[in-house]
Amino acid sequence: MPQNAVLELTNLRKTIKGKEIVKGVNLTLYPSQIYGFLGPNGAGKTTTIRMIVGLIKPTEGSVRICGYSVAHDFVKALSNVGCIIESPDMYKYLTGMENLLQFAAMNKTISQQRIKDVVEMVGLQHRVNDKVSTYSLGMRQRLGIAQAIIAKPKLLILDEPTNGLDPAGITEFRNLIRKLAYEEGMTVFVSSHLLLEIQQMCDIVSIIKQGSVIKTATVQEIIQHDDKVEWQINDPEKAIALLMDHWQIKATQLKTNTISAEIGQHPLDKLNEFFIREGLGLTYCTAKQNTLEDLFLGLTEGDQIV
């Protein structure tokens, strides 16, 4: 196992009622990074997360948190984890503060000051003494995060954390997660099916499909900054040759009349002028930024699975 890995999943498998839900997931998380766990509904995200925190026992494979096996050293392993699984279910008949005190009572390292700090951190100080049954979903989500980070875990696991938050809440949440990762040194593992959210929040993303992780890469790696341009043009062969000869741009033909190329630093308006000067019939031109969405859709729907 790598020296400083916060979480290491080795060949994790789970079969529930004869159906293999998670098919051999390998994943290693390092400190102070925000990891995204991206996949369509039913891909096995929540099942994987439940195995990490010990709610479900793996059929095969192992989970190690900060070097401790969840199966054999449950207490030590779980001392390093805070999490929200699916929805932030709290005791509705207790107040927010009473809820936090319940969890604080289970861990002697949590001080009164820490509880206060956490409440302020998630912005609940005005409503913390109200019953949770009166909270909105957004407030429950905040309380959920508060209980997850209350014991200063090394690994924070958030399953679909922005469900029910308004846009302002999401921005606030993103800033809080960054603060926790980069200032308090937590490793954050965020699962989501929302691409934009992962793209905006995470450093590294793992994409899971039908129980297998099909790609793990940094978000920068995936979203290339070079602009990709598509032209609809009447003579694609000639255009490809001209681009190569005059601009050293390698273009490929997509459809009968469409070519595409990464133009890098070359100005697009000059290229278009050039095509027209060469007597080509240019009908349409579009610049596309490569997003996580392209990759995601390509990986999860198309046949060309990496």
Added chain:
Amino acid sequence: MFNLIENEVLKMISKKRLMFVLAILVVLISIFAYGQNHTAERTKAQLAQRMGITATDDWRRLADQQLIDMKNRLDSPYRDEKDKSSLRVRIEQLQYNLDNNINPLEQSAAKFTTKFMEQSIFLFLPLLIIMLAADMVSGESSSGTIKLLLVRNVPRWRILLSKYLTLMILEIIVLFFAFVLSVIISGLFFGLGGWLAPVATGFKLVAGKLDTSAVLNVPQWRYTLMVYSLAYFVAVVVGSISFMISILVKSTAASIGIIMSTLVAGNFISYFLSDWKITRYMFMVNLRLTDYLSGSFQPIEGMTMLFSITVLLGWAVASILVSFVYFIKQDILV
């Protein structure tokens, strides 16, 4: 462990379930006490009509007569030992009443408190316990909070043990309040006394017949204490079984339904008891432990206090084992 139990108790109080149970107790004891009072008044009136005596003044004369009669029967050489010991016990009781000027027809808080628990032990008390026990684990499952509880750095068995111990504490609280409320409410009707009056116990079953040879009188307070101890034992057994069902079923409504219907079924299963031997190993038909104390049980071959307690203990231990094994192994999918 103490902090976990504190957590559970706080949850139980906040959920108001305990308050609800205590409220039911107040209502039921009040109705029961009023009913007892009503019956006692009617008996007195009937006696006065039929025998021409006013029970309040002339009961001593009647008791004196009975006493002399019984003493004569005791001296008779044709009596066997069994009859004699049961006579001696009745003479002792009557003598006590005369000595202390207690009308045996009058109710007392002590008598009522004991009788209330004797009548509650097989159905009403278990129902109250079920209301508390059936929710302890299934409530967390259906609200999803079980996830929060089991991802802490506390092993699962400790979480479950804290819940089980909390249940045992709640059972004490319920019985304590049942006792205190009975004394206070019935005390308003009948006065608070009666704790030293002798009560007959020590009935045995010999060769399928009720054997009274070992019967003796104990003071009422001791008898009451025995009744409430047995009631606590029953509460623990029923609590353990409901606790197990609430873990297996995961829905509070379903687990309350299952165990309540089992209990109610137990009440008419007793009718088949003597023919159908296997029924005596069911926990529901063994709950009337106090009947063995008062000698009011139907003599059935092979059923004794020891037998019933052993059967109940077996059920409790098996329930606890199943609860812990299942709870520790299960996958939480809610």
